[in-house]
Amino acid sequence: MKRFALISVSDKTGVVQFAKKANELGYDILATGKTAKIINDNNVNCTEVSDYTGFPEIFAGRVKTLQPSVFGGILMRRDNESDIREAEKNNVLPIDIVCVNLYPFPQVVKDPEKDLQTKIENIDIGGPSLIRAASKNYKFVSVLTDPSQYESFLAELEKGEISLNTKEKLAAAAFAYTSYYDTLIANYFEKEFHLPMQAIRLNYCVKDELRYGENPHQKAFITGEFYDYFSVLHGKELSYNNIIDLVAAVELVNELEPVSCAIIKHTNPCGAATSDNLLDAYTKALSCDPVSAFGGIVAVNETIEKDLAEKLNDIFLEIICAPAYTDEALEILSRKKNRRIVRINKKLPSDEMLVKNIPGGLALQDKDSSRITEKDFNYVTKRKVSHAELEDLKFAWVICKHTKSNAIVYVKDRKAIGVGAGQMSRIDSAKIAASKAREHGHDLVGSVAASDAFFPFADGLIELANNGVSSVIQPGGSVRDDEVINAANQKNIAMIFTGIRNFKH
Structure with missing residues (x-):
C-alpha cells in the first residue's frame, strides 16, 4: 500500500x-x-x-x-x-x-x-x-x-x-x-471589534528556563516576546529577579524627563535624578543611597557615553540598561565580565494587564498608566508652590508612583534624596526616608515630598514638615483632609492634591 x-x-x-x-x-x-x-x-x-x-x-x-x-x-x-x-x-x-x-x-x-x-x-x-x-x-x-x-x-x-x-x-x-x-x-x-472581555486567554510560548526563581529552590521560566524589548549585549544570562527589577527600572526612567537615571533594588528606587547630562544624573541618583545601590540596576533614557561608562565601573552593578551605547562606552562596560549590559529595543507596552495568581483563578487589573499634569492639581493650602518646587513635586510624584506602598519620597533639585518604601505605616515611611537622607548627607530643608496615598491623620504631614519639607504632593481623599490642610497651613507648607492614588503592591 x-x-x-x-x-x-x-x-x-x-x-x-x-x-x-x-x-x-x-x-x-x-x-x-x-x-x-x-x-x-x-x-x-x-x-x-x-x-x-x-x-x-x-x-x-x-x-x-x-x-x-x-x-x-x-x-x-x-x-x-x-x-x-x-x-x-x-x-x-x-x-x-x-x-x-x-x-x-x-x-x-x-x-x-x-x-x-x-x-x-x-x-x-x-x-x-x-x-x-x-x-x-x-x-x-x-x-x-x-x-x-x-x-x-x-x-x-x-x-x-x-x-x-x-x-x-x-x-x-x-x-x-x-x-x-x-x-x-x-x-x-x-x-x-471593541467587545467586552469574555475570557482571559494567556498563551505564551516558553522561551527559556531560568536558573531559578526568586530563590534557588523555585523554578522559573520566561515566556513570550520579552527579548523583542530587550537585548543582552554582554554578561551572564538574566535571572528571574534581574528581569523583574530591570522592567521596574525601565518603567520608571521612561516616565521621567529626558536625561534621567534610575537605580533600582528589589523593584524599589534607591536613587533617581534628572539633569543636563547623564553623568551628572547618575552621580545625583547614586547620592540618594549609594549603599543600597550596590548590586542594583541602573537604567537611563539616553545614550551612554565614555564618561558615564567609566563612572559606572566604580561599583558593582547587576545590570546597566540604556537605549544605546557608544562603541567606546560598550568596550569600557564590557570589562566587567559578568555584569549584564542591556539595550532597550523599543517602548514598553502600556496597555497590558497585570496578573496575580489567586486560589482557583487569577486576579487581573489594568497597568497603572496614570499620568498627572498641572490641570490635575488642586492647590489646597494658603501658601502656593514656587516654580522650582512644582518641578520637584512632579518629579517626586513619578518616583513615588514606582515605589512600593506605603511610599514617601523626598526630592530636592530634581533628585531623590530619601525613599521610604513598603512600610505598613505611612509615618514610618516618612521617618525612614528622612533617616536615609540624613545618613547620606542630604539636607532636607527646602525639599519637597510625595506620598502615594492620602494621609489618614495629620501626623504624617507634620513629620514631613518637621524634617524641613516646604511642599507636599499627595492624592487627597481622606475624611481628615481638613485636618491635614490645617496642619500644612500652620507649618507654612504648600500642598497639592492630585486626586490620583498610586498604591503599588
Whole structure:
C-alpha cells in the first residue's frame, strides 16, 4: 500500500530537504499550491492536493485541503475494521505524515501598517484543521509543525518506524501550536471589534528556563516576546529577579524627563535624578543611597557615553540598561565580565494587564498608566508652590508612583534624596526616608515630598514638615483632609492634591 506524507507550509524553511528525504524513504508527497511548486521545482516528485482530490483550490486559496479524501486519510483508525472497510469503499488512502505550519497571523497582527482585511486573510483555516486531525489520530499519524522538528524526525524514520513516544510529543506540540494561534485570533477580534472581555486567554510560548526563581529552590521560566524589548549585549544570562527589577527600572526612567537615571533594588528606587547630562544624573541618583545601590540596576533614557561608562565601573552593578551605547562606552562596560549590559529595543507596552495568581483563578487589573499634569492639581493650602518646587513635586510624584506602598519620597533639585518604601505605616515611611537622607548627607530643608496615598491623620504631614519639607504632593481623599490642610497651613507648607492614588503592591 502506498504511504503518503502531506505537506502544506507557510514557513518553507527546510521543506525541500524534508520532502526529498521522505520521498527517498518511500513516501508519496502530497502538497498544496506554493508548497507543491517549490518541491517540484527542486526535482522532488510531488502531487498537488487538488490533483489528488480531483477538486481545485477555490476562493483564492481559502479552500485547499478541506476534502474527505484528505481528512479521511488522516483520521481513519488503522486498527478499526469498520474504518478500514469505509476507507476501501470510499477510496480513502491513509496519510501517515502531516507536515503543516500556519499563515503568519502572529507576525501580521502586530504590524500596525497592515489593515483588517490583510490580517483576516492571514488567519489559517485548513492548516489548523489538518494539525488537529493528525494530532487526534496520533497513534497512527505523525504531525510536524516546526522546521526544527524535521531533522530528528527523519533520522528516526530512517531507522524504520516512528515511536509512539515521538508521536505523542509531536501531537502535544501541535495542539499547543494551534491553541496559541487561536488565542491570538480571539484576543485580536475582541480588541479590534471593541467587545467586552469574555475570557482571559494567556498563551505564551516558553522561551527559556531560568536558573531559578526568586530563590534557588523555585523554578522559573520566561515566556513570550520579552527579548523583542530587550537585548543582552554582554554578561551572564538574566535571572528571574534581574528581569523583574530591570522592567521596574525601565518603567520608571521612561516616565521621567529626558536625561534621567534610575537605580533600582528589589523593584524599589534607591536613587533617581534628572539633569543636563547623564553623568551628572547618575552621580545625583547614586547620592540618594549609594549603599543600597550596590548590586542594583541602573537604567537611563539616553545614550551612554565614555564618561558615564567609566563612572559606572566604580561599583558593582547587576545590570546597566540604556537605549544605546557608544562603541567606546560598550568596550569600557564590557570589562566587567559578568555584569549584564542591556539595550532597550523599543517602548514598553502600556496597555497590558497585570496578573496575580489567586486560589482557583487569577486576579487581573489594568497597568497603572496614570499620568498627572498641572490641570490635575488642586492647590489646597494658603501658601502656593514656587516654580522650582512644582518641578520637584512632579518629579517626586513619578518616583513615588514606582515605589512600593506605603511610599514617601523626598526630592530636592530634581533628585531623590530619601525613599521610604513598603512600610505598613505611612509615618514610618516618612521617618525612614528622612533617616536615609540624613545618613547620606542630604539636607532636607527646602525639599519637597510625595506620598502615594492620602494621609489618614495629620501626623504624617507634620513629620514631613518637621524634617524641613516646604511642599507636599499627595492624592487627597481622606475624611481628615481638613485636618491635614490645617496642619500644612500652620507649618507654612504648600500642598497639592492630585486626586490620583498610586498604591503599588
